[in-house]
Amino acid sequence: MQSTAHDFKDNAGAALADRNLQESLATLKVGFSERRRQAAERLPEFEALRDRARDIKNHALANLDFYLEEFERKVTALGGHVHWAPTAGDARRIIGDLCKSVGARTVAKSKSMVAEEIALNEHLEALDIAPIETDLGEYIIQLRREPPSHIIAPAVHLTKDQVADTFLEHHTPLGFTKRLTERNDLVAEARHVLRQKFLDADVGLTGANFLVAETGSSMLVTNEGNADLSNTLPKMHIVLASIEKVIPTLEDAAVLLRVLARSATGQESSAYTTLNTGPRRDGDLDGPSAYHVVLLDNGRSSVLGTQMQDMLRCIRCGACMNHCPVYGAIGGHAYGWVYPGPIGAVLTPQLVGVEEAGDLPNASTFCGRCESVCPVRIPLPGLMRHWREREFERHLTPRAVRQGLALWSWLVRRPKLYRRVTQVANRLLSTFGRAEGRYHALPLASGWTRFRDFPAPPAGGTFHAQWVRHGGARIRP
Amino acid sequence: MSDRGDPAREQILGSIRRSLRRGELAGAARAAAEERLASPPRGPIVRRAKLPHAEKVALFCQWAETHNATVARISGADVPGEVSAYLARNNLPAEAAMAPSPQLESYDWQSQKMLALRRGRGEGRDQVSITGAFAGIAETGTVVMASGPDHPVSLNLLPDTHIVVLREADIVGGYEDVWEKLRDRYGKNGMPRTVNTITGPSRTGDIEQTIELGAHGPRRMHIVVVRD
């Protein structure tokens, strides 16, 4: 999809003014984090599992080529095909060709962030192939032609009334002419509409949560069962997965599954966890006759071995955004591309360029809540800081910031001068702020005083001045 | 496509190796990775997956119910009766699509005169399906389905109501025990086309973060746990 990350500040402003979004976010902030906390508490081994999950992904990344080749060998041995796609364009072309090879008119798609990343739907539409999103949230936003606002809850920004309007508009031609008001009725109507689409689809396209090298299996985790219908009913199943999804063994998958659902939604387990290994076997009564895995690199291999490598551990649970106060304030669309929240702030500059997405790693207080809940312990604030360093090195940091910083650090490195300057500043701020104890407006600090008062220091001078004045003795102001 | 001469393949693998500052994985590192695949090490032990068998069965039932499945614990001879009774209790039609499995055929379905069974895969209009299960996972109340001629995947997904007949003996502690069972059945290099691990009915929280059951898969899951 087209990035609007360069418009981050404007996007954020619009999000802050969107009342429906703000209501959804209010629920999200409390709900997800509380459910995760409870789920983690119910499993005494949770922290040990997080350590192990981190180690598994680190091991897989350090041996990524080996496990990808093993994965390919197993898939091929069981009659499947593996396709290697260095770029997004390669992946689009491969998938388009596969669809054309079976004369596909519709593709049943199960939610895939990688498919969003490579803008697959637009490509298929250009080939006159209709991609049908089947995850309920993705389906809703596809009808509305919006991008997802959350990686596991794509329509989290919408209210049920907005969904009802959308369904009425799009389902009326299918004979559903009543505007629904209850959530369960909306779900039932979508189920009905999508069921027929599943039955009619020529190709099922899914992502993968994990690729298991040991068995050549793609592993999919959903609550709705849409991925399973996508990989069972159509005659061709295409798995689109990025290369860092490969893990060594089923035992490793067990560890990752235990942290994934709990981190994502606070569930003990998602409803459906499915291993697909190759196409339909002799004697099978259903299942696709062709099974293809498209392995996408799209720049990931170049992140290996760098200080940014840790981002490749991500298992896309969404816990970082569920716990991020910035995401909680502005939601996902403001980030302007596929991956929002803290993980988006480190992935997006990598995948679309730091010139385009330079705001994202800066729009963080480094509060560290994301890192504290990440199931694979990605040091997200540290990675955001690395991006800021790269921006600074490449002179992408705004000029005013650079100049201010240069002046400040010059001063800080001259303690005696710094002392005199701060004493003057202290005296000015305390003298003019004495009457009220604070400022309603201050030159050079309008970003602050637009929204809040600025406290004035009390009379008496800086700490260091007072300390020296009293001969370093203990005083009681 | 997936042959070694594929330039795209070499491009990705080459880029990975350049980034990792090495050639093809070799020596001790390769041996360690091969060993990991040959004898997969287990992660931290989850204590609740390590109970004595009777407690595992109880834990399975408890978690399955927590995940909105219903559970009946009966003896093998009573399976057909329980299925009929369940359908009647829930005002469901006395007809079902059943997996053509030896386990299910071993029950006396003739005893249920009113129950109409169709053997085969699931169809879009099916209301009810009956399948066996490869295993049950006590840790989360999950049923495990291995696809094959005796178990079409569509039966797990298409009907509104899924009745699962699970033998107590097939209830294991955690995922790792299922993997061992799969290796025992299908061999180290074999896997069925599909392994579905299913925890309760289909659900979605995509509208206003409120859980609704029956998103795409079954709205109801009834697990008949058969005593050994």
Next chain:
Amino acid sequence: MSTSDRPSPPRRVALFVTCLVDLFRPAVGFAAVKLLEDAGCTVEVPPLQVCCGQPAYNSGDRESTRAIAAQVIDAFEGFEAVVVPSGSCGGMLAHHYPGLFDDDPAMKARAEDLARRSHELMAFLVSVLGVETVTARYDGTVTYHDSCSGLRELGVKEQPRRLLTSVQGLRLREMATPEVCCGFGGTFCVKYPEISNAMVSEKTADIAATEADTLLAGDLGCLMNMAGKLQREGRQVRVRHVAEVLADMGNLAPIGEPEAKR
């Protein structure tokens, strides 16, 4: 002030004042000195200390940060402990400095040495010195905000609360989400003022919901942010650094309030 059964010998402790305390709220520094002295420490304030370097570090200016860190490392050489009345500056010394010198083993060793000796004030009093109670009085209901770096980098959570229970007349009433960031974030609050405002507004609503008359925290940046917002909203909540209350300095004018006429 009493300590547990292991009376600590006097220690030679250096106070890292922090630039915000130096400039805007010197009382926090004096409160820290009092608490440390009451716990049996000898407190010194190395004169060449300035800033820990966070503004440069968090803006991506690694070179300036290294230069500033080297200066701090020099200034605090030789002290048994370096105590900081701020979780974020404390975290800078205790966690982030060593990583700045990965290519300079000698400096890295010195940074690691400083990191080992550096402590946030509350953590030092309770977890290192074993202080259990203070002698102080504060008549009011307080709520306590867990500043992010102190909480997540240094594990400051129970220590201030434990000491607060010994303050006479003080009642603690927790917020629904005391661990959620207040939106300060150093330069964040002026680079992204609208987002910061949304965050601090949520925080002040949470504070107000407790009906506490006083807000305490351990980081002056967060305190100035929350005080400024509470005052702009016209809420009658007094805002103080936790050290002031523990040091029995609760009679000072709160942050952002005028001093009583003499």
